[in-house]
Amino acid sequence: xxxxxxxxxxxxxxxxxxxxxxxxxxxxxxxxxxxxxxxxxxxxxxxxxxxxxxxxxxxxxxxxxxxxxxxxxxxxxxxxxxxxxxxxxxxxxxxxxxxxxxxxxxxxxxxxxxxxxxxxxxxxxxxxxxxxxxxxxxxxxxxxxxxxxxxxxxxxxxxxxxxxxxxxxxxxxxxxxxxxxxxxxxxxxxxxxxxxxxxxxxxxxxxxxxxxxxxxxxxxxxxxxxxxxxxxxxxxxxxxxxxxxxxxxxxxxxxxxxxxxx
Numbered sequence: 001x002x003x004x005x006x007x008x009x010x011x012x013x014x015x016x017x018x019x020x021x022x023x024x025x026x027x028x029x030x031x032x033x034x035x036x037x038x039x040x041x042x043x044x045x046x047x048x049x050x051x052x053x054x055x056x057x058x059x060x061x062x063x064x065x066x067x068x069x070x071x072x073x074x075x076x077x078x079x080x081x082x083x084x085x086x087x088x089x090x091x092x093x094x095x096x097x098x099x100x101x102x103x104x105x106x107x108x109x110x111x112x113x114x115x116x117x118x119x120x121x122x123x124x125x126x127x128x129x130x131x132x133x134x135x136x137x138x139x140x141x142x143x144x145x146x147x148x149x150x151x152x153x154x155x156x157x158x159x160x161x162x163x164x165x166x167x168x169x170x171x172x173x174x175x176x177x178x179x180x181x182x183x184x185x186x187x188x189x190x191x192x193x194x195x196x197x198x199x200x201x202x203x204x205x206x207x208x209x210x211x212x213x214x215x216x217x218x219x220x221x222x223x224x225x226x227x228x229x230x231x232x233x234x235x236x237x238x239x240x241x242x243x244x245x246x247x248x249x250x251x252x253x254x255x256x257x258x259x260x261x262x
Contacts, residue, residue: 023060030055031069038076045076052076067097074106078113086110094126101131108140112147120144168195175201184208191219200224 034051037044052073070093077086090107104127111120124141184206191204205221
């Protein structure tokens with residue numbers, strides 16, 4: 001079976017060479033056709049990918065030529081946002097021809113788009129080892145380094161926020177405080193309790209005067225503060241809407257004052 005698959009006679013060898021030459025010509029033509037479709041714009045990108053794929057499937061081109069095809073297909077996949085496919089194609093292009101400068105560049109771009117920063121850096125450095133003066137690789141490496149810095153800052157902020165939240169939960173637990181459902185957020189916004197460096201709790205406090213449909217908001221009410229110190233700072237006065245409510249309203253205010261000043 002195996003011997004029958006190989007051309008033995010001169011005629012068979014010639015025919016085999018002719019077929020290979022035709023396949024090679026077709027593959028190169030498909031490559032050029034794919035390039036033309038890329039230049040025609042986004043509507044033709046899928047057709048370009050098909051051309052490159054058909055050219056690769058001819059299996060008659062050299063590794064260097066196939067590397068270009070894979071790199072070209074990676075380029076179109078990048079344009080389409082198919083970053084994982086672009087990365088796979090670029091990696092195959094690197095394997096076939098490590099000196100194809102477009103291969104590590106496109107691999108780095110795909111890795112960056114996938115937020116694989118370590119891999120993206122590695123691809124850039126790989127390219128720069130062979131092409132140290134390549135400006136595109138240098139620019140991309142700076143972009144990757146900037147993204148790394150941003151990620152590190154974000155991770156540090158998240159870590160700090162998580163630690164602060166744990167400390168706050170621990171402080172509330174140690175004081176045996178029970179928290180209910182958040183209410184009146186339309187008046188208080190997103191203000192939340194916080195723990196200062198001295199392990200003292202600070203609360204946002206909303207004062208409601210239901211009888212007169214009014215309120216005051218104290219953004220920072222320290223747990224060690226006296227109630228009176230905040231009441232003295234409140235500038236909003238209770239409005240008197242009608243004569244019949246006057247006595248009641250002043251009694252409410254007087255009651256608050258009496259509680260605050262024992």
